[in-house]
Amino acid sequence: MDFRLTQDQIDLREAIRDYLSGEHGPEVLRRLDAEGNRDAAIWDGLVGMGLTGLLVPETQGGLGMGLVEAALIAIELGRANVSEPLADTALVAAPLLDEAQQADVAAGTLKVALGHPINPWIADLDQAGLLYAGGIARPAPDAGQSVETVDPLRRLFAATPVAEDDRLLDRAALIAAAQLIGAAERMLELATDYAKTREQFGQQIGQFQAIKHHLATVAVKLEFARPVVLRAAFAAQNDHARTPIHVSHAKVAATDAAMLSAETAIQVHGAMGYTYEVDLHFWMKRCWALAGAWGDRAFHQRRIEAAVVDGGMTIGPDTTFESELHHG
Amino acid sequence: MDLNYTTEQQAFRAEVRDWMRANVPAQPLKTLEGREGYDQHVEWERKLASGNWGMVTWPEAYGGRGLDLIRWLIFEEEYWGAGAPLRANQNGIFLLGPTIMEYGTDEQKARFLTPMAKGELMWAQAWSEPNAGSDMAAIRTVAVRDGDHYVVTGQKTWSSRASFADWGFGLFRTEPDSKRHKGLSFILFDLNSPGVTRRPIRQLHGEPGFAELFFDEVRVPVANRIAGEGEGWNVAMATAGFERGLMLRSPARFQAMAKRLVELYRQHRDTASPQAREAVLQAWQDAEAYALNTYSVAATVMAGGHIGAEASLNKIFWSELDRAAHRAAMSLLGAGAELRSLADGSENSWLEGYIFSLSGPIYAGSNEIQRNIIAERLLGLPR
Numbered sequence: 274m275d276f277r278l279t280q281d282q283i284d285l286r287e288a289i290r291d292y293l294s295g296e297h298g299p300e301v302l303r304r305l306d307a308e309g310n311r312d313a314a315i316w317d318g319l320v321g322m323g324l325t326g327l328l329v330p331e332t333q334g335g336l337g338m339g340l341v342e343a344a345l346i347a348i349e350l351g352r353a354n355v356s357e358p359l360a361d362t363a364l365v366a367a368p369l370l371d372e373a374q375q376a377d378v379a380a381g382t383l384k385v386a387l388g389h390p391i392n393p394w395i396a397d398l399d400q401a402g403l404l405y406a407g408g409i410a411r412p413a414p415d416a417g418q419s420v421e422t423v424d425p426l427r428r429l430f431a432a433t434p435v436a437e438d439d440r441l442l443d444r445a446a447l448i449a450a451a452q453l454i455g456a457a458e459r460m461l462e463l464a465t466d467y468a469k470t471r472e473q474f475g476q477q478i479g480q481f482q483a484i485k486h487h488l489a490t491v492a493v494k495l496e497f498a499r500p501v502v503l504r505a506a507f508a509a510q511n512d513h514a515r516t517p518i519h520v521s522h523a524k525v526a527a528t529d530a531a532m533l534s535a536e537t538a539i540q541v542h543g544a545m546g547y548t549y550e551v552d553l554h555f556w557m558k559r560c561w562a563l564a565g566a567w568g569d570r571a572f573h574q575r576r577i578e579a580a581v582v583d584g585g586m587t588i589g590p591d592t593t594f595e596s597e598l599h600h601g
Numbered sequence: 602m603d604l605n606y607t608t609e610q611q612a613f614r615a616e617v618r619d620w621m622r623a624n625v626p627a628q629p630l631k632t633l634e635g636r637e638g639y640d641q642h643v644e645w646e647r648k649l650a651s652g653n654w655g656m657v658t659w660p661e662a663y664g665g666r667g668l669d670l671i672r673w674l675i676f677e678e679e680y681w682g683a684g685a686p687l688r689a690n691q692n693g694i695f696l697l698g699p700t701i702m703e704y705g706t707d708e709q710k711a712r713f714l715t716p717m718a719k720g721e722l723m724w725a726q727a728w729s730e731p732n733a734g735s736d737m738a739a740i741r742t743v744a745v746r747d748g749d750h751y752v753v754t755g756q757k758t759w760s761s762r763a764s765f766a767d768w769g770f771g772l773f774r775t776e777p778d779s780k781r782h783k784g785l786s787f788i789l790f791d792l793n794s795p796g797v798t799r800r801p802i803r804q805l806h807g808e809p810g811f812a813e814l815f816f817d818e819v820r821v822p823v824a825n826r827i828a829g830e831g832e833g834w835n836v837a838m839a840t841a842g843f844e845r846g847l848m849l850r851s852p853a854r855f856q857a858m859a860k861r862l863v864e865l866y867r868q869h870r871d872t873a874s875p876q877a878r879e880a881v882l883q884a885w886q887d888a889e890a891y892a893l894n895t896y897s898v899a900a901t902v903m904a905g906g907h908i909g910a911e912a913s914l915n916k917i918f919w920s921e922l923d924r925a926a927h928r929a930a931m932s933l934l935g936a937g938a939e940l941r942s943l944a945d946g947s948e949n950s951w952l953e954g955y956i957f958s959l960s961g962p963i964y965a966g967s968n969e970i971q972r973n974i975i976a977e978r979l980l981g982l983p984r
Contacts, residue, residue: 274610274671275603276897277904282602341602465980480983482969485976489917492975496914500893501886507604522886574882581863581885582870588863588885589682589856593892594604 274594276500278345285338286345292322293353299552302354306425306555311400316357320381324359328367329379335367340444344451344506351455351563354555356426358397360452361387365445366405374403374410386413388435389442391568394420398430407436424558443520446567447509450502450520450527453563454495456556457527457534461491463553464538467545484541491534498526504594518580521573528570531560604896606675613668614675620652621683632953633689634810639765642689646720655718656694659702663710664718670899674892677851684857692762693717693724697770700787700840704828713789725763725792727771727814728837730756735967737772737837738781742816744773744788746823746830751775751788753796753819761964763812764801768792772833785833787840789825796820806956841966842912850919852892855926858954859888862926865951869933880929887922894918910978913971920961920968927955 278286296318305312319325328343329335343364350360366385367378377383386398388406398404399416416430465488468479478484505523508516535557539546546553564570580586606614630645631638649655650664658673659665668676688694698717701709716722733739742755757763757771769792776784792799796819801809828836866873866881873881894915898908930951931938943949962968976982 274606274896274900276893276900278602461980465982468982477983479976482973485980485982486969486972488980488982489972489975492979493914493917496911497887497890497894497918500897501890503602503897504604504893507602522889525886526890574879577882577886578878581882582867588860588888589678589853593856593889594606594896 276503282342282345285342286349289322289324289346289349290352292318293349293355297353297355299555302426302552302555305356310356310426310428315355316359316381319355319357319359325363325367325381326379327363329363329375330372333372333376334379335375340447340510341503341506344447344502347448347451348455348458348502351452351457351559352459354426354456354459354559358384358386358400360448361385361396361445362401364448365441366403366410369405369408369441369444370403370410377402385410387441387445388432389438389445389567390435391442391572392566393432394429395432396430396566397428399428405441406438408438408441422562424555424562426555427559427562439517442567443509443517446524446573447502447505447520449563449567450505450523453527453531453560454499454502456560456563457491457495457498457531460531460534460538460553460556460560461488461495463551463556464488464491464534464541467542467551471543471545478541487537487541491530491537494530494533498523498530501526515580515586518577518586521568521576524568524573525570525577528564532564535560610671610675613672614679617654617676617679618683620654621679621685624648624652625683625685629684629948629950630686632806632808632810632948633687634804634806634808636765639689639762639810642686643720643723645686646688646690646723650719655720656698659698659714659718663702663714670903671896674851674853674896674899677853678856679853681851681853681857689762690717690720690723692726692766692770693722696726696840696843697724697789699843700770700836701827703839704787704836708824709827722768723762723766725760725766725769725812727757727760727763727769727790729759731758734759735970738785738834740772740774740785742771742773743777744775744786744821745777746775747820749823750820751786751823751826753788753790753816753821755816757814757816758811759802759964760812760814762810763792763799763814764809766792769814770827772837775830775833779831782834784831785837786830787827787833787836788821789827790819790821794819794821804956805959806953842908850915850923852888852895855888855891855919855922858923858926859885862930865930865933869935872935873933877929877932880925880932884922884926884929887918887925891919891922910974913966913974914979916965917962917968917971917975920958923961924955924958927951927958931955 323336326335327338331337347360347364362378362385367375383402384400385403385405386395386401388395388404398413401413403410404413419428419430422429468484469477471478502523505519508519538553542551542553545551630641633639633642655664657666657668657676660667694717701713730740744751744753770789772785773788774784775786796817798815800813802811803809804811862881862884940949977984
């Protein structure tokens with residue numbers, strides 16, 4: 274039992290964070306918003322960092338990592354508000370594809386869209402070579418016209434009905450939860466930075482206890498959501514039986530942390546937060562989008578209720594970490 | 602990251618489980634805030650010590666087992682999972698014990714730690730004064746040096762367990778004209794010393810677990826001082842860190858509560874409000890999250906890391922979780938929530954627990970103080 278990241282995992286995260294903060298800063302989001310929301314150079318950069326091959330076996334040209342690493346990277350994608358279909362393609366679909374498809378994903382030449390009846394719309398279907406749905410990857414159909422969403426950097430397309438696929442749902446919800454954690458972290462930082470610089474009544478607003486307490490409350494919420502997401506990733510990586518419940522818990526906890534972070538951040542930014550003038554809105558809108566995607570809060574709470582109240586899933590040592598207790 | 606228990610950890614769990622199963626009292630004890638219940642709890646402390654379970658993380662030399670934090674968590678899971686009682690000596694074992702281990706002399710360690718682990722010396726804390734609660738630096742009770750004794754005069758209040766305990770610990774002003782954090786010393790005293798008067802304070806639930814303490818020229822040996830004269834504030838801050846941090850509110854306690862809450866929800870589902878349903882599920886998830894976070898922190902500490910202001914995140918989380926969960930239980934019980942005992946004659950522990958949960962966001966540094974600490978020390982906001 275060691276609930277710490279390994280040095281390799283920390284190094285990986287730092288490398289990606291450094292890259293994204295350099296190459297994918299807020300100015301990039303503003304440019305994408307102004308000029309059209311995709312840029313091939315950004316995708317090429319992510320491929321160059323090896324991110325498309327993260328979960329692809331080394332024999333297919335990838336890095337052969339697992340869902341814990343995927344969750345760590347998804348947190349970074351959330352922090353940087355990356356919009357390219359990287360999370361869906363590389364962190365969710367890749368392990369579910371055949372070897373040739375995996376090799377193409379790792380090489381960056383294949384993007385994959387995800388279809389599931391829980392989502393009425395499919396993200397980035399226009400760019401995808403494959404649509405993965407119902408346990409099968411098939412050539413992506415004509416995307417048709419995109420529907421407009423609140424998130425200026427997100428592109429959605431009406432979905433044809435697709436089959437249920439619990440494995441896909443759990444993995445995609447996990448990765449969405451991780452991105453929400455990253456977005457929540459970033460919004461807390463944006464709000465904290467703003468509180469240190471904005472002056473009213475002759476002092477920094479961050480000196481006011483009311484502001485401090487708002488931001489501290491977000492910090493608490495985040496602190497106790499992160500390990501829930503990591504536990505879910507570990508469970509999914511090891512195919513633990515209770516993975517669906519751990520994932521649902523992760524999605525609820527991450528959604529709550531991100532929504533609170535967003536609402537607090539706009540409050541701290543005041544009227545500036547209500548505009549495109551500050552960067553906050555990009556993360557806030559991504560947060561609203563991901564909160565509803567891959568099962569909203571109510572959906573995941575119902576899954577938890579079904580397991581805990583109806584299914585008698587208990588709490589404590591035999592469930593927290595799924596140790597098998599063959600004792601007395 | 603490896604979230605699997607080792608074979609040794611599993612075997613340890615089995616050992617604890619066997620002992621608890623054979624020794625935990627079948628009937629719940631009376632509240633330790635009253636005389637009778639307190640005595641029952643002391644008896645339980647001694648029973649625990651007889652199995653060498655008094656303080657498992659302490660070195661064997663002081664009556665412990667020298668276990669690491671992961672094993673402590675396992676111990677706590679089995680302890681609370683078996684329905685074992687609250688620890689009457691928590692002030693001693695979780696707060697003062699670690700403080701003595703860090704700042705005490707060898708002689709003090711030998712003198713105090715083993716009796717603490719064995720439940721032979723029960724401790725009260727004497728932090729607060731009438732005008733020094735959250736603002737602890739406002740302490741006025743003086744300890745004036747007289748040879749190898751201090752002469753203590755003044756008043757402490759809201760001293761947990763002081764109605765019944767044997768000894769107390771607190772901060773005293775050893776430089777009479779000093780201000781704020783300076784000139785304070787951390788001193789242990791025998792509650793039965795001449796000149797100490799205890800006035801029990803009836804708490805919300807009607808029981809007198811707290812007391813006011815009046816000191817009238819009480820002579821306390823200088824040898825009872827922990828760390829140097831005037832260094833009390835730093836020692837007390839370390840103690841407060843222990844109080845907010847890992848030990849005092851073990852996650853397993855909340856997991857056991859969440860399990861009972863789900864059971865209560867099952868019984869009252871037909872009449873439960875949507876808000877109560879939400880709160881029950883939230884409590885279950887929060888108890889899980891608290892356990893996960895604690896395992897994460899424990900692993901970090903075991904690898905040489907330290908808990909600093911992060912302890913404030915912890916304190917806010919468990920205290921608010923506890924209050925919300927008990928509020929949900931009160932809602933599920935409906936009109937029955939006000940009754941002191943339930944239909945089967947057992948004590949209405951949800952009512953008792955709800956009342957107690959209201960103290961969580963106040964003691965160990967109010968949650969408002971904790972939020973200031975988080976904002977200033979973790980987020981870097983200006984003072």
